Amino acid sequence: MKRETKPRPRRKAAPSTTETAGATPWTEGIPLGTGGAIHPLFGLGLWSVGRWGPDDEIRTRSAIGRALERGVRWFDTAEVYGSGRSERLLGDAISAHPVGPAAPFITTKVSWEHLRPGQVKAALTGSLQRLGRRSVDLYLIHGPDPRVPLAQTMPALEALWKEGKIGAIGVSNFGLDELEEAGAALSEARIAVNQVRFNLFDREDAEPILEHCRQHGVLVEAYTPLLRGLLAGRYLDGERPPREIRGLSHRMLDDESMASLLARARALRDLANERAVPMASLALHWLRGQGALPLAGATRPEQVDELLAAIAARPEPAVLAEADRIARGDDGA
Numbered sequence: 001m002k003r004e005t006k007p008r009p010r011r012k013a014a015p016s017t018t019e020t021a022g023a024t025p026w027t028e029g030i031p032l033g034t035g036g037a038i039h040p041l042f043g044l045g046l047w048s049v050g051r052w053g054p055d056d057e058i059r060t061r062s063a064i065g066r067a068l069e070r071g072v073r074w075f076d077t078a079e080v081y082g083s084g085r086s087e088r089l090l091g092d093a094i095s096a097h098p099v100g101p102a103a104p105f106i107t108t109k110v111s112w113e114h115l116r117p118g119q120v121k122a123a124l125t126g127s128l129q130r131l132g133r134r135s136v137d138l139y140l141i142h143g144p145d146p147r148v149p150l151a152q153t154m155p156a157l158e159a160l161w162k163e164g165k166i167g168a169i170g171v172s173n174f175g176l177d178e179l180e181e182a183g184a185a186l187s188e189a190r191i192a193v194n195q196v197r198f199n200l201f202d203r204e205d206a207e208p209i210l211e212h213c214r215q216h217g218v219l220v221e222a223y224t225p226l227l228r229g230l231l232a233g234r235y236l237d238g239e240r241p242p243r244e245i246r247g248l249s250h251r252m253l254d255d256e257s258m259a260s261l262l263a264r265a266r267a268l269r270d271l272a273n274e275r276a277v278p279m280a281s282l283a284l285h286w287l288r289g290q291g292a293l294p295l296a297g298a299t300r301p302e303q304v305d306e307l308l309a310a311i312a313a314r315p316e317p318a319v320l321a322e323a324d325r326i327a328r329g330d331d332g333a
């Protein structure tokens with residue numbers, strides 16, 4: 001595994017996409033730092049594993065298997081997902097699956113409860129055991145803990161990076177101050193990734209972070225890109241959206257705002273139908289247009305197939321601009 005070193009701060013946009021011969025949307029990537037590693041453009045997140053019973057686990061195993069068969073490379077998990085079950089399922093699936101031409105790109109995360117130096121090392125050791133690997137491509141701090149200074153956590157991560165157990169260091173749910181503080185606490189390594197909640201409807205919090213990351217060459221991974229299925233067409237015909245969808249940018253939408261959001265989502269669906277592309281393709285490719293790397297969830301094999309179809313569709317820039325306008329509620333007047 002190649003490691004990246006801390007470059008001088010950069011003031012320009014992240015490098016352009018690399019495409020390899022025979023690339024599919026899942027195998028295309030973008031440089032991760034300066035060490036030669038490539039970060040895939042689209043990923044599959046394995047958060048929801050923790051919510052379910054044994055039947056769901058069987059379904060999840062087949063979703064991961066389908067993803068591996070179809071060439072998905074970037075898998076995102078965390079020690080807290082299902083208290084380690086998510087990592088274990090992923091490790092089992094990868095070891096049961098013949099490795100294709102492009103090896104999986106694995107991200108996992110240290111919990112916000114394990115940010116003291118000794119805890120970080122123990123957490124990574126546990127994750128690697130569950131995943132059945134010697135190293136991960138990317139290791140993220142899942143979220144800050146105000147009780148533990150980042151000046152303690154970051155050197156511990158850097159030591160694991162120097163040992164080659166982590167291909168790159170990243171963070172998640174970090175604001176601007178925390179990003180600065182974390183970066184300043186590293187000596188040779190650098191923050192390669194910030195994973196944030198970001199989608200067509202949920203962008204207020206992400207936008208300033210995105211700008212900062214662009215300026216400093218930090219890749220942005222966008223989680224919840226489909227707004228839990230709403231941006232793939234779910235909840236648009238009567239089914240009441242769950243609370244997690246009402247909680248945009250950390251504030252609960254009232255009934256009127258929710259009705260407006262659903263109306264805009266229906267307009268996005270109309271646009272997708274008119275342009276003969278899957279609705280999810282608008283959400284995923286709009287994020288790519290913003291420079292973010294979408295990390296979607298799929299809990300059954302059919303959803304993996306639908307995600308692949310959405311990524312393969314690649315709507316025209318004018319269609320994405322129209323989607324942006326609709327999602328913002330800009331009537332063009």
Ligand SMILES: NC(=O)c1ccc[n+]([C@@H]2O[C@H](COP(=O)([O-])OP(=O)(O)OC[C@H]3O[C@@H](n4cnc5c(N)ncnc54)[C@H](OP(=O)(O)O)[C@@H]3O)[C@@H](O)[C@H]2O)c1
Nearest residue numbers: 045046047172223224225226227228229232296297299306
């Ligand atoms: N760093 C963090 O704090 C953080 C937080 C949240 C997520 N994440 C990561 O990001 C990943 C993605 O997040 P997310 O699950 O919120 O993303 P999402 O892509 O917005 O939502 C995924 C959910 O949408 C539904 N869905 C998927 N495809 C669909 C389709 N074609 N039609 C209708 N519904 C569809 C499924 O719901 P059902 O399963 O109900 O069918 C699926 O679980 C997570 O797995 C995790 O790895 C990170």
